[in-house]
Amino acid sequence: MMRPLALLLLIPLTFVFGRDDLSDRIQKAKDAVLPALVHIQPIKEVFDAGEKRKIQVTGSGVIFSSDGYVLTNNHVVEKARYVLCTLTSREEVEARVVGLDPWTDLAVLKLDLKKAGLKKVPFARFGNSDRLKIGQVVLAFGSPLGLARSVSMGVISSLNRYFPDAGEMVSPYNLWIQTDAAINPGNSGGPLVDLNGRVVGINARAVIFGENLGFAIPINTARYVIDQLMKHKEVQRSWIGVTWQEIKEYRKYKKQPELTGVLVASVEKDSPAMRAGLRPGMVVRRINGKPVSAVYPEELPALRLFISSLPIHSKITFALADSRQITVVTEKQGKFSGDEFECEQWGISVKEITPRIAKNFQLKSKEGVLISGVRAGSKAQEAGVRNGYILKKIENEPVLNLQDFKTKYEQLKQSDKPCLLFLQSGNSNYFALIPGKNE
DSSP states (O other), X not given: OHHHXXXXXXXXXXXXXXXXXXXXXXXXXXXXXXXXXXXXXXXXXXXXXXXXXXXXXXXXXXXXXXXXXXXXXXXXHTTEEEEEEEETXXXXXXXXXXXXXXXXXXXXXXXXXXXXXXXXXXXXXEOOGGGOXXXXXXXXXXXXXXXXXXXXXXXXXXXXXXXXXXXXXXXXXXXXXXXXXXXXXXXXXXXXXXXXXXXXXXXXXXXXXXXXXXXXXXXXXXXXXXXXXXXXXXXXXXXXOEEEEOSHHHHHHHTOTTOOSEEEEEEOTTSHHHHHTOOTXXXXXXETTEEOOOSSGGGHHHHHHHHHTXXXXXXXXXXXXXXXXXXXXXXXXOOSSOOEEEETTTTEEXXXXXXXXXXXXTOSOSOSEEEEEEOTTXXXXXXXXXXXXXXXXXXXXXXXXXXXXXXXXXXXXXXSSOEEEEEEETTEEEEEEEOOTTO
């Protein structure tokens, strides 16, 4: 009769010891990473409504080397003209941007330890994000809403979360870690940490109107990006100009439930793939002799990563479902976001047309500049210039690119004569007459 009683007495004690063990592990993980946490305050130069402005934002980062290299998000420090970092010790240290990668939303900074009178700083160690499991306890570090040195706890809610490229959630080469650990504005760039005190992700996104929905970039994705940024100050990727699509629905259409491969959804004009003969609707079964298949969207990032990671000017042989083979020579991937320029006299800001902008706006060429903003009450606004228009000509002279536009603008901005702009929006053409300097 004593055995059941003994068992009942042991059960609560087991839970108590379990809680103590979890608390100890949380403390050890916190102690391992918190000294390497960085509160980042960049001063950015941004363009808003046709005007160039300076703003200060806050974010987070994690030191990953004793000589002061910091990993954070691209969106935290892009366009930064000055970066101030506050260490957990509350020491303020200036930093410079080593490199940015908008395609993965990652960036590397270098702390100016010499100027701060420091020889070395505490740093965190990376784990292996491929070994994460759903339900695993993790800690999110950062500066939510500017509250520095904060830690929240949760679990891995989902792995390999896929987001199509839309808005700010651009992630063509990686899947996301989903966690219910609290992630708020200001947490961006901070580390997601396992209970071994290893960084397994970089906090990057949260759903504003959702509760307990945070997303982190896997640290294994960051390892490759860090290496590239520290070597080249950018991630050098191969590009062929193909948009890929999973074949789940295509299987149903063809009534071939066992069909493998990946579907060519679109091919950009004048791209390497277009010149080689790849066309929408083709099904690729092998790449360089290696079988490939993407039945579901979650399988697409690995395919894109494989192609982009090849050396630039590599030859890629695509084996099609109809037994044909097509060889494509890769080119260097173009800019994610172009440079921007303020035309104070006219009251607009313009941006260079990158391959990504040309694709998003479905432009036939990359000539011209994009009207990225129009100042209220400006000469340009009164002349009918609108945000999103493409400026193709000035005084009937073609605008080749941003640099060409700058040259023309500098020559005309002080003129007393009106200036005629030729603009396009979709399939529509517009003319706008900008008054002279004294009009």
